[in-house]
Amino acid sequence: xxxxxxxxxxxxxxxxxxxxxxxxxxxxxxxxxxxxxxxxxxxxxxxxxxxxxxxxxxxxxxxxxxxxxxxxxxxxxxxxxxxxxxxxxxxxxxxxxxxxxxxxxxxxxxxxxxxxxxxxxxxxxxxxxxxxxxxxxxxxxxxxxxxxxxxxxxxxxxxxxxxxxxxxxxxxxxxxxxxxxxxxxxxxxxxxxxxxxxxxxxxxxxxxxxxxxxxxxxxxxxxxxxxxxxxxxxxxxxxxxxxxxxxxxxxxxxxxxxxxxxxxxxxxxxxxxxxxxxxxxxxxxxxxxxxxxxxxxxxxxxxxxxxxxxxxxxxxxxxxxxxxxxxxxxxxxxxxxxxxxxxxxxxxxxxxxxxxxxxxxxxxxxxxxxxxxxxxxxxxxxxxxxxxxxxxxxxxxxxxxxxxxxxxxxxxxxxxxxxxxxxxxxxxxxxxxxxxxxxxxxxxxxxxxxxxxxxxxxxxxxxxxxxxxxxxxxxxxxxxxxxxxxxxxxxxxxxxxxxxxxxxxxxxxxxxxxxxxxxxxxxxxxxxxxxxxxxxxxxxxxxxxxxxxxxxxxx
Numbered sequence: 348x349x350x351x352x353x354x355x356x357x358x359x360x361x362x363x364x365x366x367x368x369x370x371x372x373x374x375x376x377x378x379x380x381x382x383x384x385x386x387x388x389x390x391x392x393x394x395x396x397x398x399x400x401x402x403x404x405x406x407x408x409x410x411x412x413x414x415x416x417x418x419x420x421x422x423x424x425x426x427x428x429x430x431x432x433x434x435x436x437x438x439x440x441x442x443x444x445x446x447x448x449x450x451x452x453x454x455x456x457x458x459x460x461x462x463x464x465x466x467x468x469x470x471x472x473x474x475x476x477x478x479x480x481x482x483x484x485x486x487x488x489x490x491x492x493x494x495x496x497x498x499x500x501x502x503x504x505x506x507x508x509x510x511x512x513x514x515x516x517x518x519x520x521x522x523x524x525x526x527x528x529x530x531x532x533x534x535x536x537x538x539x540x541x542x543x544x545x546x547x548x549x550x551x552x553x554x555x556x557x558x559x560x561x562x563x564x565x566x567x568x569x570x571x572x573x574x575x576x577x578x579x580x581x582x583x584x585x586x587x588x589x590x591x592x593x594x595x596x597x598x599x600x601x602x603x604x605x606x607x608x609x610x611x612x613x614x615x616x617x618x619x620x621x622x623x624x625x626x627x628x629x630x631x632x633x634x635x636x637x638x639x640x641x642x643x644x645x646x647x648x649x650x651x652x653x654x655x656x657x658x659x660x661x662x663x664x665x666x667x668x669x670x671x672x673x674x675x676x677x678x679x680x681x682x683x684x685x686x687x688x689x690x691x692x693x694x695x696x697x698x699x700x701x702x703x704x705x706x707x708x709x710x711x712x713x714x715x716x717x718x719x720x721x722x723x724x725x726x727x728x729x730x731x732x733x734x735x736x737x738x739x740x741x742x743x744x745x746x747x748x749x750x751x752x753x754x755x756x757x758x759x760x761x762x763x764x765x766x767x768x769x770x771x772x773x774x775x776x777x778x779x780x781x782x783x784x785x786x787x788x789x790x791x792x793x794x795x796x797x798x799x800x801x802x803x804x805x806x807x808x809x810x811x812x813x814x815x816x817x818x819x820x821x822x823x824x825x826x827x828x829x830x831x832x833x834x835x836x837x838x839x840x841x842x843x844x845x846x847x848x849x850x851x852x853x854x855x856x857x858x859x860x861x862x863x864x865x866x867x868x869x870x871x872x873x874x875x876x877x878x879x880x881x882x883x884x885x886x887x888x889x890x891x892x893x894x895x896x897x898x899x900x901x902x
Contacts, residue, residue: 360855360867363806363816366441367422368752371801371814372456373447375897376428379790380448383752383802384420388437391422396432406437412751414758415804416861419751444801444815450897456800456813457890458541459837461527463883464557465545466825466835469515469564469590470504477544481835483825486590487513491579491597494655501599503579506564510879511822513593514580514660517568518671519881520561521609522706526774526884527558528616529715533781534895551624559628562617565610566635573642574602575610577652580660587870589828600658604643604650608671611639612712615678633682640675663706670699670710677713681720692717696728701735702778704771706881711778718782733782740779740788743772752803752863753794758845761862763874766809766842769795770885777892789896796889804863805843810886811878812836820870822877827870838878839886842866848874 366386374380384391384406393402406420422435430450435443466478472485490500506515507523531538531554538554547556568576581595618632649668654660665671673695680688692713704711714732717724743755750756755772756765773795776788794802801808801816808814811821811834819834820826826835845862847853851871866875 360869361816365443365806367435367437367443368802368804368806369435369443369446370797371444371446371808371816373449373452375450375452375893375900376430376448377900378425378893378897379793380423380425380427381753381794381797381802382422382424382435382443384422384437384441385417385804386420386437386439386441388420388422388439388441390438391424392436392438393424393427393433394436401429401433402427409751412804412863414750414754414756414761414861415752415863417751417804421751453796453890453893453897456810457537457887457894458543459813460810460839460883460887460890461541461554461557461837462543462545463835463837464507464527464561464880465543466837467507467880468560469506469508469513474546477546480831480833481825481829483589483829484591486593487597489594489597491599493576494598494600494658496599501567503564503567503576503597503599505567506561507880508590509661511824511873511877512580512584512660513590513824514578514584515564516578516580516661516663517565517575517606518577518603518609518663518665519661519706519879520565521606521613522704522709522712523880523884524558524561524565524613525616525709525712526704526881526888527554528613528620529712530884530888530891531555532620532719534891536898537891537894551621555621555624558617559621562614562632565613566631568599568606569610569635569639570602573607573638573640574646575607575639576600577603577606578661578663580658582657583659585824587824587827589825598658600655601652602650603652604646604648604668605652605665605671607639607642607650608668608675609709611636611643611675612671612678612709612716614639615675615682616716619682636675636679636682640679643672643675665707667699669695670703670708670713673699674709674713674716677716680722681716684722689722693728696731700739701732702739702775704774704885705767711775715778736775736779736782739775740791743775744788744791747791747794752798753791754798754803754863755791755795758862761843761845761865763844763846763848764841764877764879764882765844766799766839767879767882767885769798769842770839770882770889773889774885777889786896792889793893796893799839799886803843804861805866807840807866807868809840809842811838811840818868818876820868820876822870822873837883839882840868841875841877841879841882844875847872
């Protein structure tokens, strides 16, 4: 996360001029399909591309939605299955944006979300044959020094830029990689036809090629003793310049036990998954994981991280590493079956969420490692994991029922990066269904994607380039500094924030604005409209699930 260093005229912010909100990508033929209407409505119609009304439905009055302040009506047309292009029209003449119904409706969104990681690559040239107009020379290829640690130089090139800034952070990167690896592990059919046009196409599945780029950097962040530097950045955030123009000294910042545990965990996960394609790389991942885990065993105390004086780049601080150590032990037990890791798991399963899946709380990753592995797991442990996911899913289901837009967020969830909350909640619905072996929560997971793609009180699709009214001015240095009017596609915006941290947002959002409407698509509003790799990664997980679910329905 970062602050902004540029000047511009007062922005002209486009406003959504419809009273009907839909998923702007569209819907699958057999999936749930809803539009939200914020003006009185009794009946609605679907009109096809030939201007023929093909469906009539009755709208249900929900009432006033607390998080948006809107008095809403719900138009449910889930029983309409014909593929094509449509617009929804109310009996009062209000119209939606055009949308598709198609089995492949989420494929372009899915591909854009994954390709965004390529556009965030650090340390290599983005060539025209892969990046199109969004090309730039290699960046941040200089060696780094330890902050306050003398003149020794380190090669830590590679990886993904973390967010709107050019920093690279281990805990954030490990979490993003884990989201992507688990998406591939759980929903391989979604990735089977994916062709991203990245330099490594063909050697292994595109998603694994892209994640490998991050993993190779993550391994460089390990010290000789196994500890892992928390981040590599310049002393201060760069101005809004292209990455190749950011020439300030790079620094490695002191290790943390969270970063060390997360590296051990994600390398163990990746070692299993790359073994089929590259045994030497899998061995390197395994050895890296073991080395970091040994450091954790030799250093059982919590080693947190705070920015030193003189540095203003992202902190990613945490108050405990219990969940990080649990994830590392669980992932190594899943990989090796060794009893010493199981003992650590058994003693660690207290005092933290077993279902959370973000960079600051990673217990859910450890739960996934245990649930999916073929090692012996006691029933009491499986029951705990199942109970935690089911309990959380039921809680989130209640939030969906209380929200006119079907969103699994209460007013307290609209914070900096609220779309991360939304997407973590979608993942919980999905994993709960996988654990239970049913589709009980499918429609709730689908509703979160609807919100992300336009079924929300702002009308925005919060994914750049995806939808007729999509965010196009994210707080992303390359998207601003490249001088190209078209925005780089596939980036998830942070979304509405009821307590914005930046001055621009505080000026542009009137006091008393309902939480879901606290959003401005403006580059200056970094606490609303920044992007982050660990917001994109759960969106990949969700869309992979939606595609996989459709494929299985078809089968």
